[in-house]
Amino acid sequence: MRFAAIVVAAGSGSRAGGDKQWRSLGGRPVVRWSVEALLAAGADEVVVVVAADALPRADAALAGLSGWRAVAGGAERSDSVMAGLKALTGDAGRPVLVHDAARPFVSATIVARLLAALDGADGAIAALPLTDTVKRKGADGIEATVDRAGLWRAQTPQAFRADRLRAAYAVWPGGQVPTDDAAVVEQDGGHVRLVEGDPRLMKLTWPEDFAMAETLIARHSRVGQGFDAHRWGPGDTVWLCGVPIAHDRSLIGHSDADAGLHALTDAILGAMGDGDIGDHFPPTDPQWKGAASDQFLIAAVERLTARGGRLVNVDVTLICERPKVKPHRQAMRERLAQILALPLDAVSVKATTMEGMGFTGREEGLAASAIAMIELPVAG
Incomplete structure (x- = not known):
C-alpha cells in the first residue's frame, strides 16, 4: 500500500543537548534514518517539518535522497504536524504516517502493521505495554502505586487517513497542546487501533540515549x-x-x-x-x-x-x-x-x-x- 509520511523534526532537542535531529548516529544524521526507512518502506511522499531557519540543514542532511521535501514548522509539535498535512499533495484520503525524527529506528515491519490496522479504523498507533511498576510521585515521596494493567507506551509512527487527521485537528480545542496525534483523533470521536510496537523505536531524549542507540546499529x-x-x-x-x-x-x-x-x-x-x-x-x-x-x-x-x-x-x-x-x-x-x-x-x-x-x-x-x-x- 502506498502512503505519505510526515517526519517531525522542528524541535530544539534541548534535553539531549540541542539539535538532536541533526546529530550523527552511525554516520548518518538522525533525521536521515527515519526518512530513508519510510521511503524504503514504500512512502511516495515524505514531508520533513523543520524549524524555519533549519531548511538548509535538511538539504544537507538528506542530500542524495529523492521523494522528500522540507517545510517550516511551528512553535508546538501539533503546529508542525498541521504544517506537514498542509504540504501533502495527492489523494486526500490516502494513509499518512506521522513520525518523530527522534525515533530513528522505524522498520518496514512496523509500517506494515500500522497500514494493515488502519483498514476500518480512523487511526493506528504502535505501542508497548508497560512492564515496570508505575509510581505516582507526591510532594515528598511516593503518592501511589499505579495499576499498570491496560497501560501502553505510545510510539511513532502513527497512521491515519490524511483527511481524517486534518478534520480532527480542525476541531481540536484552542489553547490545548496534544501529546500525540492519536489524542487529536480520539478527542474527535475517532477509533484508533493499537498494534505491537518495537523496543528499538526508542526516543532520543537525553544525551546518554545516543550511546544506547549506537549499540542498536547493526x-x-x-x-x-x-x-x-x-x-x-x-x-x-x-x-x-x-x-x-x-x-x-x-x-x-x-x-x-x-x-x-x-x-x-x-x-x-x-x-x-x-x-x-x-x-x-x-x-x-x-x-x-x-x-x-x-x-x-x-x-x-x-x-x-x-x-x-x-x-x-x-x-x-x-x-x-x-x-x-x-x-x-x-x-x-x-x-x-x-x-x-x-x-x-x-x-x-x-x-x-x-x-x-x-x-x-x-x-x-x-x-x-x-x-x-x-x-x-x-x-x-
Missing part, C-alpha cells in the same frame, strides 16, 4: 593491515608510535618518519577501503614536510568516525635491531591509546629483530607492520 567487522619502512640517516632522535627516543641516528622521511604511526594509519584506511596514507597526505605536498605523524592517524580515525565506524583494537610490530623498543613500549601504548581514544588493553605494541638478516638486520632501516580491527554500520 555493524560488521573489518580488518586492515599496514606496512612502512624508512632508512636511517643522521640525527639523534627517532619517533616511534608517537614517542621520541634518543638514538644515534634518525629515520629519513618527508614527515617525522614515524613508521609505527604510518603503518597504523594505513591499517585503518585499509580496513575502510579508503586508500592509503599517500593518497591523503602525499609526500609531494610541502605542508607535510617534517609534520608530526599523529595528525595522519587522527585524520584516519576521523574519517572512520564520519562513516559511523569505530576502532576496536590495534596491534603494531616494530622491526629493528636498534633502538631497543621494550623500555619504551608502555609509553608507546599509552600514547596510541590517547590518540585513538582506546582502552590500553586494546592497544598492542611489539618489537622483533631480523637477527642480522635483510635491510633491518643490517641496520640500514626500520620497518613496522600494523593491524587494525574496525566496525562499520551495515549499509541500510
